[in-house]
Amino acid sequence: MNTISAKYKKDFNMDKSIEEKLVIRNKRFQSRLMLGTGKYRNIKEAVxxxxxxxxxxxxxxxRKIEYLKKIGKSNLIDFLDxxxxxxxxNTAGCQxxxxxxRLATLGIEMNKKLGQLENNFVKLEVISDSKYLLPDPIGTLKAAEYLVKRNFTVLPYIYPDPILAKQLxxxxxxxxxxxxxPIGSGQGLQNFYNIKVIIENTKVPIIVDAGIxxxxxxxxxxxxxxxxxxLNTAIAKSGQPKLMAEAMKLSVIxxxxCYTSGIMTKQIQGQASSPYYGIPKLQ
Structure with a gap:
């Protein structure tokens, strides 16, 4: 049979939601994995x-790009397509x-120089804690409000506080x-349930950033x-960054x-997957 019956066509065809793209302010992205650019052993390995x-x-x-330009040193941004x-x-290093x-404004200028004239995206980081690198919620909210009013597409980096997330x-x-x-710690999802609450309570995309x-x-x-x-450090500091990059790509996909397909409900008791009929009863 060369054609798919109408009965099964819908299921076979294609749950489009599985293949849906990440959309941030009407901009569609093929991948749901985002990468940082620091800590690699060399530029070749990073690329x-x-x-x-x-x-x-x-x-x-x-801040890093501005510094490298000032001292006349090559930077990764010049080697990517x-x-x-x-x-x-991102505004990393801002307290x-x-x-x-100020750095967000410079970032938009950097986008334009690369030919991305419509790119007004900025990752907002305000971190006054130099030991644990935890973001400042008040400073982040203040800066975000200012930038949003000036039509920036703001992606704020925050501690997983559901109330702050909703305010932003x-x-x-x-x-x-x-x-x-914490950034670069590799401790994984230490704030699993807070992140889950944020996902449930907000309508905008939630990107888990740092610690993976x-x-x-x-x-x-x-x-x-x-x-x-x-993520960044998980790949850059692994034994084989290229292999780890592929692993992260596949894990995100x-x-x-898994999420989109609908995860089964957990049961207290076991549920047989084979039928009981045809099994002789014990006397």
Whole structure:
């Protein structure tokens, strides 16, 4: 039989939701994996890992780029194909809202220089804690409100506080980025239930950012409904970054498909998968 019967066509065809794209402020992205660009052993390794990951969005610290330009040193941004990638400049290193706003503005200029004239995305980081690198909620909210009013597409990095996440959504942030655990720690999803609450209570995409150390953790975040994952150290500091980049790509895809397909309800008792009829009764 060469054709699919009408009865099965809908199921076979294609649950389109499984293949849906990540959408942030009407911009569609092929991949739900985002990558940072720091900590690699060399530029070649970074470029090859990013290519292997097939990530669509790459985040770069504005402060680092400005510094490298000042000293005349090569930087990774010059070696990537920005016709295929979307730059997400970030305000890493900012301790105040005012600093973050200034770097965000420089980040948009950086987007334009790469030819991404419509790219007004910025990853907002305000971190005054130099030991644990936990984001400042008040500074983040203040800077986000200012930038949103000026038509920036703001992706704020936050501690997984459901109330703060909702406030940021309500002022106009198009994505929320709660941390799994501290930046670069590799501790995984230490804030699993808070992240789950944020996902349930907000309508914008939720990108789990920071702390992911292995593929199973990225997968777990996607299985509870995260819209994507942003990571860096897990790949850059692994023994084989290219291989780890591929593992992270597959784990994000797998987790999303699992979530979208509808996970079975857990049961207290075992449920037989084979029928009981035909089994002789014991006397």
């Amino acid at each position: 090859e890992s990013i290519e292997k990951s097939e990530a669509s969005i790459i985040t770069v610290a504005v 920005w016709n295929k990638l979307w730059l997400l400049p 105040t809202a005012e600093e973050a706003v 959504e309500e002022i106009g942030c198009h994505t929320i980025m709660p941390l799994g655990s 150390g292995q593929a199973s953790e990225a997968n777990a975040a996607m299985e509870i409904g995260a819209s994507g994952i942003l 797998s987790g999303r498909k």
